[in-house]
Amino acid sequence: MGFEPQSSSAYSNLDSILVSDLQDNEEEQIFCSYASWLEKHPSALDKFEEMMSIAKLKEVVVFLDYDGTLSPIVDDPDQAHMTDAMRTAVNEVASFFPTAIVSGRSRKKVSEFVRLRNVYYAGSHGMDISTPKGSSKTQDQKHQTKAVDEKGNQVVHFHPAEDFLPTLKEIIQVLKENVLRVEGSKIEDNMFCISVHYRLVKNEKEVGILRKMVESIMEAYPNFHISGGKKVIEIRPNISWDKGCAVQYLLGTLGFDNFEKIVPLYIGDDTTDEDAFKVIRHIGQGFPIIVSSKAKETEACYSLRDPDEVLFFLKRLAKWKKSLV
Numbered sequence: 001m002g003f004e005p006q007s008s009s010a011y012s013n014l015d016s017i018l019v020s021d022l023q024d025n026e027e028e029q030i031f032c033s034y035a036s037w038l039e040k041h042p043s044a045l046d047k048f049e050e051m052m053s054i055a056k057l058k059e060v061v062v063f064l065d066y067d068g069t070l071s072p073i074v075d076d077p078d079q080a081h082m083t084d085a086m087r088t089a090v091n092e093v094a095s096f097f098p099t100a101i102v103s104g105r106s107r108k109k110v111s112e113f114v115r116l117r118n119v120y121y122a123g124s125h126g127m128d129i130s131t132p133k134g135s136s137k138t139q140d141q142k143h144q145t146k147a148v149d150e151k152g153n154q155v156v157h158f159h160p161a162e163d164f165l166p167t168l169k170e171i172i173q174v175l176k177e178n179v180l181r182v183e184g185s186k187i188e189d190n191m192f193c194i195s196v197h198y199r200l201v202k203n204e205k206e207v208g209i210l211r212k213m214v215e216s217i218m219e220a221y222p223n224f225h226i227s228g229g230k231k232v233i234e235i236r237p238n239i240s241w242d243k244g245c246a247v248q249y250l251l252g253t254l255g256f257d258n259f260e261k262i263v264p265l266y267i268g269d270d271t272t273d274e275d276a277f278k279v280i281r282h283i284g285q286g287f288p289i290i291v292s293s294k295a296k297e298t299e300a301c302y303s304l305r306d307p308d309e310v311l312f313f314l315k316r317l318a319k320w321k322k323s324l325v
């Protein structure tokens with residue numbers, strides 16, 4: 001048997017003990033704040049039975065972010081591998097439920113990390129989606145192209161930001177010529193967006209210089225905007241498309257237009273996942289689950305502390321489905 005984390009209620013008890021032992025310590029405030037946040041965003045492990053009683057008669061559709069959700073956040077973004085245990089769990093979940101990975105990474109990169117053929121991939125914050133049939137909606141079709149994947153299967157690629165590709169290539173070149181002078185910085189080409197990682201930049205002063213450099217370069221590109229993530233500066237084209245739109249596109253494309261019959265479940269830790277949480281809340285039934293061990297502003301209704309708890313939740317989800325079959 002592998003390691004299985006305690007449920008968050010167990011952590012909450014531990015937190016209470018620590019609080020009483022840490023009078024006048026600033027950690028007390030952090031623990032108190034997390035405990036009260038947990039009341040509003042309860043652990044998906046603690047609420048599992050309740051959630052599944054709703055899901056029982058519906059079709060569960062699973063959406064998963066990658067970094068910080070299926071893999072831990074690491075210093076070198078190229079080394080953000082998922083464990084074999086996580087891959088097995090995702091594989092098992094995907095054998096029972098339609099499952100999509102929605103990441104800020106390029107679709108190619110995230111699929112190389114996940115290495116599963118039974119999941120759908122949406123890269124570049126949902127700006128690069130590949131599905132077997134694509135969407136039949138007129139507004140989607142103009143961004144779709146038919147292709148053949150490496151196994152010879154027909155697929156449809158959806159690229160709503162395709163027009164921005166030449167400029168993205170230019171921006172990457174300019175960034176490489178400038179920001180890489182800040183030691184520890186790393187540029188990642190995510191195809192339809194760019195990440196400037198600074199986890200390995202040695203101090204705040206250098207991070208400030210890096211940030212100013214990126215802002216200054218991007219002044220020449222008003223059709224793009226800068227946003228932030230975990231130790232990363234993100235550059236994205238100004239289109240009204242986000243992970244929430246990607247969830248809607250995938251649901252429609254995969255034949256889940258009738259929201260009455262489905263329960264979408266989305267697990268993610270990023271600010272960009274908030275758009276997907278909003279869509280799931282709007283659908284009215286579904287489970288937006290944030291991965292966080294700290295209290296933070298979120299649209300999610302449930303929480304899991306870290307990728308270990310995500311693993312435990314996914315294993316439990318597969319086990320639950322098996323018990324129904």
Ligand SMILES: [Mg+2]
Nearest residue numbers: 065067068270
């Ligand atoms: Mg993430």
